[in-house]
Amino acid sequence: MKPIFLYLSIFWLATISACSSNLYRSTNRSYKKQVKNYAKLLREYPVKDSSGLLFADIWVGTTNFTMRRPNFVVIHHTAQDSCGQTLRTFTLPRTAVSAHYVICRDGTVHHMLNDLLRAHHAGVSKWGNATDLNSMSIGIEIDNNGSEPFTEAQMNSLLQLLDRLKRAYNIPQANFIGHADVAPGRKVDPSRFFSWHLLADKGFGFWxxxxxxxxxxxxxxxxxxxxxxxxxxxxxxxxxxxxxxxxxxxxxxxxxxxxxxxxxxxxxxxx
Ligand SMILES: [Zn+2]
Incomplete structure (x- = not known):
């Protein structure tokens, strides 16, 4: 390759990578700002209260606590045509929807939200006596248009991710479920192409x-x-x-x- 073409190629590659890292600069800034506000909320104790409840004059905080943990995993398909489209949907404030993880067709995993924060993926939902699945679950979106098989790479990544989550939060085997399970009639994902049998064999849900x-x-x-x-x-x-x-x-x-x-x-x- 002549040096001039080599320089041009390097310049072109540098431009492409700079563009892709800049693409989410402002939405990442928004993420960090919101997390900072929640961190501030955690420090606000004792909470000022005007409800008339007879609070003690002195505040005594316990020394013994941890963060609340997710206890369910809800699996979805995106019903979109590409991971890029889904990443865009989840970074546009007007859509008001999100998930903790997005798994692309090539098996790449995007971790879009800290597991301890609440994503907007389940909507109006019920499973057993649980009525606010968003508050107690991790949402995983698999890039799939709803009428095609899931790729082997996606399923491999999904199984690895489920294994991590199950261990990290001690999630019971019964609590790996689908969006259609918790929102019957309103949702049908993940579709009939999804193998819950395979998942149950690995310890996620029952068969x-x-x-x-x-x-x-x-x-x-x-x-x-x-x-x-x-x-x-x-x-x-x-x-x-x-x-x-x-x-x-x-x-x-x-x-x-x-x-x-x-x-x-x-x-x-x-x-
Ligand atoms: Zn869904």
């Missing part, structure tokens, strides 16, 4: 075994769905979310004999 199951005659499948965690206020959409997760090839909303076996077995694992 069923229908071979040695004798379902009692008075078995109530809907109550079993409730015990697993589903909000059964609207049975049809609860069944739809259950099928997306556990019987992805079945697009009906009908509970058949196999479903009864599946649910009887799952119920025992989730309760």
């Amino acid at each position: 069923f075994d229908t071979t040695n199951v004798d379902v009692p005659i008075d078995f109530n499948a809907l109550q079993a769905l409730r015990i697993v965690g589903y909000n059964i206020n609207k049975p049809d959409i609860a069944i739809q979310s259950y099928k997306i997760h556990f019987v992805p090839h079945d697009t009906t909303n009908v509970i058949n004999d196999t479903d009864k076996k599946i649910l009887f077995d799952l119920m025992r694992k989730y309760q």
Whole structure:
């Protein structure tokens, strides 16, 4: 290569890398500013209160505490066409949505928010008695348009990430769930292409075994769905979310004999 072309190439590469590092400079500044404000909030004790509650004259702070920890992981697909598009969505204030992690098609992981802060990923949601999943969970978005398989690189990164989170926060095996599970009817992610079976094999969520199951005659499948965690206020959409997760090839909303076996077995694992 002639020296002039070499210099031009170096200049071009330097320009490209400078642009990509500058792209999020102002939103990163916004992140740091918000974290600084929350840090300030943590230092504000005793809290000034005008509710009329009979607070003691002297303040005594305990010496024994840690940060609150996430206890659930909620998995999503982005329903967008690229990681770049999702990073942009999560850095535009007007969208008001975010996640702790985004996993790109090549397996690259973007850690967009400290695990101890609350991301806006689950929205109106319910799982068991938990009604504010955003406050108690880590949100993971997988770059996928919703009608395509997830890549091997993505699944490998996801499994590594789940392993880290499970260890770091001691998250129970039952508490690895999908957006569709906690928001039936409103959400369908991650799609039927997502392998919850693979995740359960690695210790994230449970899977069923229908071979040695004798379902009692008075078995109530809907109550079993409730015990697993589903909000059964609207049975049809609860069944739809259950099928997306556990019987992805079945697009009906009908509970058949196999479903009864599946649910009887799952119920025992989730309760
Ligand atoms: Zn989602």
